Amino acid sequence: MDVYLDDAPENITPELALKAERVLEERWNGWLRPLATADAFGDFLYAWRRNDPNGVWGHVTEVGDSLIYLRLDDDEPEEFRRVGETADGTSLYDLTGWVWFGAGENEQG
DSSP states (O other), X not given: XXXXXXXXXXXXXXXXXXXXXXXXXXXXXXXXXXEEOHHHHHHHHHHHHHHOTTSXXXXXXXXXXXXXXXXXTOSSOEEEEEEEEOTTSOEEEEOBTBXXXXXXXXXXX
């Protein structure tokens, strides 16, 4: 399932989407709560670094039961918790806390 970082029309392209395994039914502040693998989140960040080379798109790494994200302009990492796995055993992380939405949504909630 493709989810997007914000609703700016120029960002609603498959190349800039997070390829989430699924989204949780409950929302966070009205926004989607995608579950994705570390590779999917890494691919998403890579696409944004290519799209916005002057941005602060960082990198992720798996540490224990967490996915750690460090932006290029911040010393404080964000941590996303492991919430399960895919059918092939790959860890899934809850990426709640960013402004995620699905195609066709024109407002939060």
